[in-house]
Amino acid sequence: MIGSLASQFLPCLLLAAIQFLVALPWLWAVDPDGFKKQARSAAGWGAAVGVVLGITLTLDLLFSFQRSSPIFNFIGRCYGSILHLQLLADAFVIVLQLLLLAWPKGGAVALAAFREGMRQPMFWLIAGAAIVIVSVAVFVPYFTFGDDYKMMKQICFDTTMLGAVLFGVLAASMSIHDEIEGRTAITLMSKPVNRRQFLLGKYLGILLSAFALTLIVGWCVNWALHYQPTFNPLDEVVDPMPAQVKSMLTPKLEALGKGDSAVFWKGTAAWLGEASANTLGLVLGFGQLMVLLAIASALATRLPMVANVILCMVMFFLGHLAPVLKGVSQELQAKNPNTAMYLVSFLTQLLDAVVPALGHFNMGPAIIRDTPIDVAQFTLYVGSVLVYAVVYTTIALLFGLILFEDRDLA
Numbered sequence: 001m002i003g004s005l006a007s008q009f010l011p012c013l014l015l016a017a018i019q020f021l022v023a024l025p026w027l028w029a030v031d032p033d034g035f036k037k038q039a040r041s042a043a044g045w046g047a048a049v050g051v052v053l054g055i056t057l058t059l060d061l062l063f064s065f066q067r068s069s070p071i072f073n074f075i076g077r078c079y080g081s082i083l084h085l086q087l088l089a090d091a092f093v094i095v096l097q098l099l100l101l102a103w104p105k106g107g108a109v110a111l112a113a114f115r116e117g118m119r120q121p122m123f124w125l126i127a128g129a130a131i132v133i134v135s136v137a138v139f140v141p142y143f144t145f146g147d148d149y150k151m152m153k154q155i156c157f158d159t160t161m162l163g164a165v166l167f168g169v170l171a172a173s174m175s176i177h178d179e180i181e182g183r184t185a186i187t188l189m190s191k192p193v194n195r196r197q198f199l200l201g202k203y204l205g206i207l208l209s210a211f212a213l214t215l216i217v218g219w220c221v222n223w224a225l226h227y228q229p230t231f232n233p234l235d236e237v238v239d240p241m242p243a244q245v246k247s248m249l250t251p252k253l254e255a256l257g258k259g260d261s262a263v264f265w266k267g268t269a270a271w272l273g274e275a276s277a278n279t280l281g282l283v284l285g286f287g288q289l290m291v292l293l294a295i296a297s298a299l300a301t302r303l304p305m306v307a308n309v310i311l312c313m314v315m316f317f318l319g320h321l322a323p324v325l326k327g328v329s330q331e332l333q334a335k336n337p338n339t340a341m342y343l344v345s346f347l348t349q350l351l352d353a354v355v356p357a358l359g360h361f362n363m364g365p366a367i368i369r370d371t372p373i374d375v376a377q378f379t380l381y382v383g384s385v386l387v388y389a390v391v392y393t394t395i396a397l398l399f400g401l402i403l404f405e406d407r408d409l410a
Contacts, residue, residue: 008063009056011261016055019083020048026089029096063261076267077226081219083268084275088215092208099204106197106204113205117171123213130163130217138228149237150367152228156221157363160214161285165316168210168293173308176202176300180407195404203297203397210289218282222275240372241280246273277375280382281363287382287389288361292316294393295356298400301407318351319358326352356392360385 028035038044062075096114100107117123134156142151176199193201229237249272253265292312299308329348333341366373 008060008261012059012063013052013056015059015079016052019055019079019086020052022083022086022090025093026086029089029093063264070263072261072263073267073270076264076269077271078267079264080268080271080275081222084271085219088219092212095208103197105193106201109193109198109201110205110208113175113202114208115205116175117167117206117209118212120171122170123167123209126163126167127213127216130159130213131220133159134217134220134224138224139231141232147368148232149225149228149239153225153239154364154367156224157281157285157367160217160221160282161288161361163217164210164214164285164289165292167213168206168289169296169309169312170305171206171209172202172293172296173300173305175206176297177304177308180301181304196401199297199301199400199404200397203294206297207290207293210293211286214282214286214289218278219275222271222278225278226274239274239277241277241366241375241378242274244372244375245277246270249273280375280378281366284361284363284382284385287386288358290389290393291319291356291358291396294396294400298396298403301400301404315355316358318355320362322348322352322355323357323359357388360388 038047063072092114096107096111099110137152137155137159140152142148144151225239246269249269250266253269253272292315295315296308296312299311303311326345326348329341329345333345366378
């Protein structure tokens, strides 16, 4: 037993050290002064070493006493999920710091908007409601004759996207419009921060906070998708894209260990593979968030919250219905060509050209299909759709800057 403890000590120490190192950036961001104070004191270093050794010994004892146990796969999955959560927090810290470095004034506005968004009760209320919906979706029977998993996955991604869009539109409508109407924007303009830096900084800060909501709910979606087949064992669930990524990661990570530790790494690879594949769906929803938030930010320079939210809802429904209306009008024109149908066809084509094509951001076609989709091809599709989202977002924000340019702030 002592030999087993000694042989597992260094691998467990490495696992604990990795988690500790990735925790440093977000710990610094939470309390910079306290972090620096602890880093300069011997007591702070002693506490850090104690935490790492405590985690190391816990893992070491678990590996030594639970020999040949299937629990190692679950522990590896938990380790990967915690690492995933910490890496997401680190990514936000790094992005915000780079934004401050590259664009100091606008970055400061974005950082303030991001913090304001994360501190709002509305953020956690919407996130909590979305997590509850995702959790309940695991147990609900859908009576789809073998496609319950696909239906549940579609609901999870739609819930994640709609929660982030709802928060983003409400936050932009309240934050930007209230600061303009409350004359607090005048104080910002005298820092000096110009109107362009104010609007774009607000947009980026709210966008990042809404994306944080997406990733938090998405982390819970990964667990929900993992457990759904357990509660519905009648469906034979093979999720193609996560399976592809797992098949690439598992041999590499399993090679890091032997025996029980290989099972641990297999669980870690399973989480990282599923999270990577599902993140593509979350990023697809993020593109829709970008577009609608840009529209809400542009309208918030002139309209109050209620009118802004209603117009964004209209834009959301038109963005999904415009291609359908265009197709129907073209079919009717082909069957009955006359002046009225030409006019209807022209108006539907104009509507389809003006409103954003939100149907491209739908995850449904990638989920509900008989043939599996290649993860590399889907990644390229997501990238191309994001380019479209960036272009439409740029146009919407330019329109917002034009509206904001001659807005009286006094």
